[in-house]
Amino acid sequence: MPPDTNELLLIGVGLMGRPYIEAARRLGLSVRAVEAASRADEIRGLVDDLELCEGEYGGLDELWAEAAYAAVRRRRPAGVLAFTESHVLAAALVQERFGLPGPSLEAAVISRNKALQRGRFPAHGIGQPDHRLTDVLAHAGAWAAERFPVVVKPLSSAGSAGVELVPDGPAFRAAAVRRAAERPLLVESCVDGPEYSWEALVQDGRVWFANLTAKDTTGPPDFVEVTHRVAARLSPQRTAQVDTLGRAVVGAIGMRTGVVHLEFRLTASGPAVMEVAVRTPGDHLLELCSLAYGVDWFEMAVRLAVGLPLPHPPRHPVRYTAAHFLIPEPGTVVAVEGLEETRAQPAVVRAEVGVAPGDVIGGTSSSAQRAGYVLLAADSPEEREEALAQVRKALSVVMSPRTGPRVEGAPG
Ligand SMILES: Nc1ncnc2c1ncn2[C@@H]1O[C@H](COP(=O)(O)OP(=O)(O)O)[C@@H](O)[C@H]1O
Ligand SMILES: [Mg+2]
Structure with missing residues (x-):
């Protein structure tokens, strides 16, 4: 079949892909999606054409790669866009093979593997x-003993899972037993300092525009993200350090075109x-970036994917935005309080709670277990702080302490 120079092929839609569909429509593109067969019914009405995949979100990269390749062989689109971790490799393989814009196969492979990142950064002066x-956690015990506390993590997960x-030797030995079947693993020294992410739109290896997000997490032991503040500000010296870091990372991984999400501690x-x-970063960050800079980042990503020109980058933020997440204590949900009051606040863009009375919540060791979120946009950083304080005060999930054994799979 001849190429369709007017078509965007989305690898996965789910919920996060919908703003890309809207942006593509605004640009006059038709949209075809490769979607998990299990979610096809939700997506069918949203796109012009649908290709089914046996893969699941967060599941096997290889199944997405197979489906993406078959889709592009069937009809070559103007561009391919993947926005979630397990689809990045699938998109990059077809982008490379068919000469379409994308991050590069090199950047996608490195993106999927934290150990490859660790191996790449020192040569580029990146802290x-x-x-x-290690393939056997216990074998890293002597190394860890000189560095406690350490962080243990898988190479290819997301959302702080795993x-x-x-903190110490006994805990390490317990982890080595508990995680004996898990391999490979990374063991890292625990670095201290406030946490940030850097979201950038990159075209042909050059940063078109970047945003800084400041993060609060639950801290040790699980580090689940609680609050993000977009368009964060640092001293000029720190800002220059971050710009240099971002550019160094883009160069180190061989990034060509698309969205980069970089997480670091200062x-x-x-x-x-x-x-x-x-x-695409999770936690609604692109939506928050769009509100903060008055530029639709989803549309910019679609433009990059299909090779359409970009406008002039924004000069400064027009709003100061934030996402706040609800992380209840483990137990049974008794009530959700203050949702309507929160929604009525002028700075609140959206507030959603995904739990109801009677649900059992078994602790929050990964971001998927959070119980709800609030997105805010204010005219100044100070007003954003006030709005966040009000949200924290008004909105709560009231719990009764857990008595029985932990129940897996509580909605979050
Ligand atoms: N070496 C480390 N030192 C300090 N904190 C860390 C370290 N590694 C991870 N963390 C914390 O854990 C969080 C999740 O780790 P990360 O490597 O980003 O995994 P994921 O892919 O699950 O997001 C980080 O955002 C940070 O808060
Ligand atoms: Mg992370």
Whole structure:
């Protein structure tokens, strides 16, 4: 079949892909999607054409790669866009093969593997934790003993799943038993300092525009993200450090075109990278970036994917935005309080709670277990702080303490 120079092929739609469909429509593109067969019914009405995939979200990259390749062989689109971790490789393989814009196969492979990131950064002068890659966690015990506390993590997960702070020798030995079947694992020194992410739109290896997000997490042991503040500000010296870091990482991973999401901590001796991904950040960050800069980042990503020109980058933020997440204590939900009051606040863009009375929540060791979120947009950083304080005060999930055994799979 001849190429369709007017078509965007989305690898996965789910919920996060919908703004890309809207942006593509505004640009006059037709949209075809490769979608998990299990979710096809939700998506069919939204796109012009649908290709089914046996893969699941967060599941096997290989199944998405197979489906993406078959789809592009059937009809070559103007561009291919993947926005979630397990689809990045599928998109990059077809982008490379068919000469379409994308992050590059190199950047996608490195994005999927934290150990490859660790191995790549030192040669580019990029700060990061000391680390040890191991097939048997117990074998890293002597290395860890000189560095406690350490962080143990898988190479290719997301949302803090499997990321664990290990404070001392007994805890390390327990982790080595508990995680004996898991391999490979990274063990890292625990670096200290406030956490940030850097979201950039990159065209042919050049940063078109970048945003800084400041993060609060639950801290040790699980580090689940609680609050993001978009368009965060630092001192001129720190801002220059972050710009240099972002450009160095883009160069180090061979990033060509698309979205980059970089996470780092600002330590006393400079930035230390947690991880980088060549995909859309989670936690509604692109929506918050769009509100903050008055530019639709989803549309910019679609433009990059199909090779359409970009406008002039924004000069400064027009709003100061934030996302706040609800993380209840483990137990049974008794009530959700203050949702309507929160929604009525002028700075609140959206507030959603995904739990109801009677639901059992078994603790929050990964971001998927959070119980709800609030997106805010204010005219100044100070007003944003006030709005966040009001939200924290008004909105709560009231719990009764857990008595029985933990129930897996509570909605979050
Ligand atoms: N070496 C480390 N030192 C300090 N904190 C860390 C370290 N590694 C991970 N963390 C914390 O855990 C969080 C999740 O780790 P990350 O490597 O980003 O995994 P994920 O892919 O699950 O997001 C980070 O955002 C950070 O808060
Ligand atoms: Mg992370």
